[in-house]
Amino acid sequence: MESIKAPEGSMTTICASPINLTPFCAPKSDPREYLRQPFSFETHSCSSNGHVAVVIPRLHSIPSLNKPELTTLLSRLLTEAIKKRGTDAETGAFWLDQFDPEITNCKECEGAGLTHVCPECEGMGELQPWQECHKCAGSGSITLLQMQLLRNNYTHDPGYQIKPSRCQTCFGIGKSPKAETRVIGSSKFSQRYLLLFKTLPNATVYAFGEAPDPALVVFRGGLGILMPLFY
Numbered sequence: 001m002e003s004i005k006a007p008e009g010s011m012t013t014i015c016a017s018p019i020n021l022t023p024f025c026a027p028k029s030d031p032r033e034y035l036r037q038p039f040s041f042e043t044h045s046c047s048s049n050g051h052v053a054v055v056i057p058r059l060h061s062i063p064s065l066n067k068p069e070l071t072t073l074l075s076r077l078l079t080e081a082i083k084k085r086g087t088d089a090e091t092g093a094f095w096l097d098q099f100d101p102e103i104t105n106c107k108e109c110e111g112a113g114l115t116h117v118c119p120e121c122e123g124m125g126e127l128q129p130w131q132e133c134h135k136c137a138g139s140g141s142i143t144l145l146q147m148q149l150l151r152n153n154y155t156h157d158p159g160y161q162i163k164p165s166r167c168q169t170c171f172g173i174g175k176s177p178k179a180e181t182r183v184i185g186s187s188k189f190s191q192r193y194l195l196l197f198k199t200l201p202n203a204t205v206y207a208f209g210e211a212p213d214p215a216l217v218v219f220r221g222g223l224g225i226l227m228p229l230f231y
């Protein structure tokens with residue numbers, strides 16, 4: 001496998017504060033169990049939800065993942081994107097410190113960044129096939145405030161109610177951009193993901209070619225991949 005050669009000033013920089021990989025993981029409801037937490041391969045530690053990936057120098061506390069089809073793909077996407085940066089294939093670059101979209105409180109978590117699994121449908125969003133759960137309006141999760149109100153009404157005590165989890169809509173940020181998409185170079189990206197990458201230090205997004213070429217994100221302490229949108 002080709003090893004990833006990071007651009008100057010990214011992976012080689014010693015990071016003052018550790019990068020939090022968790023917001024880039026797949027949510028607990030994702031059937032791909034191996035994407036629900038950060039993982040390590042070769043000299044890297046990584047997290048991904050299939051739309052985004054973040055790679056940092058390997059941390060010994062993060063266990064290895066033996067899924068060559070995934071880690072080879074990640075290595076290939078990163079290596080190809082790094083090679084394209086600064087060439088004619090690069091169609092746009094956007095420094096996320098300048099990204100200042102109009103934002104509102106996330107509707108899903110009402111700004112808390114955390115939600116609860118809906119105790120009525122146990123996160124399924126429906127009570128039986130074709131019957132949407134009325135408590136969560138089919139989303140499978142409810143706000144902390146709703147949970148507080150419900151807690152008093154529920155006589156049984158399922159353990160999963162106790163701990164809230166990271167909101168899947170805003171990745172725990174609590175804010176949502178008003179506009180859904182933004183064009184960088186020749187590609188269109190989700191503003192929610194741009195806001196998520198903006199939480200990384202000094203991050204820049206590099207867009208390449210025609211969709212579906214994934215974008216490269218270079219930040220102080222690591223690298224990321226961001227998939228463009230197709231609509």
Ligand SMILES: [Zn+2]
Nearest residue numbers: 118121133136
């Ligand atoms: Zn529900």
Ligand SMILES: [Zn+2]
Nearest residue numbers: 106109167170
């Ligand atoms: Zn939220």
